[in-house]
Amino acid sequence: MKITLDDQSQVFSQKISGMIGQNIDGCYQCGKCTAGCPIAYTMDPPPHEIIRSVQLGREREALTSHTIWLCASCETCTSRCPKNIDVASVMDALRILAFRQGQTEAEKEISLFHKLFLKVVERFGRVNDLSLIGKYNLLTLNPLRDWRLGKKLFSKGKLKLAAPRVKGVKELQEIIGRIRASQEATP
């Protein structure tokens, strides 16, 4: 069957290509990325079909999939692709777009965790587990999640109550502010 892509359907794949600095037209659906993916067992659709969706311009299908969030960035796919396609970076690009468009429903908890992680880093300069997990548990309505584990970590001196103090945190916040400003200038 011959598939002809109209201009509209090519816009999306060109956008992804621009973001990862690589053309992904070369993917011929061999499925090696899916075969090696440790998380493909619970992905729907599997990774190679996500690449196909991008090629065909099926933006919504790709951005609303569970698959993009379930990618653990282990890079097995990228290292095995016979066409040298950076599959893991495609997953990153799709997540970045999904975040920008607020389409994080498919895996709310995973996307929330990433978001809170960066918030904590922006506030303190470093990760503060207590602050991160506390917020995450509250917002996912599961305040006692892992409390036993937390207690154990605390008793072993592996959880600190005090937030990290980084002198340069203000500088970091200014830098992140400039990233935001640069993105608003070039959407």
Add this chain to the structure above:
Amino acid sequence: MKYAYYPGCSLHSTASDYQQSIESVFQKLSIELQEVEDWTCCGASAAHVSDLLLPLVLPAKDLLKVEKMGLEVMAPCAACYNRMRTANFKLRENADLRRRVNQVLQADYRANVRVRHISDVVVNEYGLEAIAGLLEKDLKGIKVVCYYGCLSARPQKIVAFDDPVYPSYLDRLIKTLGGEAIEWPFKTECCGGSFSVSKKEVVLKLTHELLDMAQSLGAEAVVVDCPLCQFNLDFRQEEVEARYGKRFALPVFYFTQLLGISLGLRPDALGLKKLNVDPFPLLERKNIHG
């Protein structure tokens, strides 16, 4: 020998035993570590899924500081190591990205700082022969699997300092210490990494496969050099046992802890009591400890 040292967030919290053992071992080896002043987070798994610039800017900000120190930087965390190497690679390769990152940083970072993984420094730079000359205790009789994980192996052209599919640097170290490193097929499989909290069932499944394979091949412990792998394999181990109805009780050591024991360091200088699965029954059985 002297390196700039970027511990990363984990080493100050869930991997404080890794930190402790590194301090003790490096002192013993007379490798000087100078911590990067006022370092901030590398962005770990969260930055690269959220933005194009942030995962480059965060490491570059710290690497700029290292550049001024005039040293190579050593990272003990595979995630930090991976993010710093990746940032350097992309900034060297892509002039436009480099310009945008420097604009945001208001600096001129050339991405020339050499980033080294701790195992690369210990095994390849300091060297196994030099280590062999310092050993006080033999790890004879202890059977382990060395687990390398993803982030110091892939992507190969950016981060690997050994065979990316079947590395052997930790195995060679363990053999130097007198222990037995069992060949096994899961050296660079994934543990689920950062999903430990946000998608725990994935981590439980993957760590179950790892622990099950290790045990079935006769391993008595696992040796790692990544704080994420250690946390998942050690602190999630009881949950894995409960879910899959199996008993593993496999201690999960940082390689620096076993190296420290061999160098004659005391358990409390190596954070051994901070491990979740108690390593002392094994060490006593093998007549290794104390």
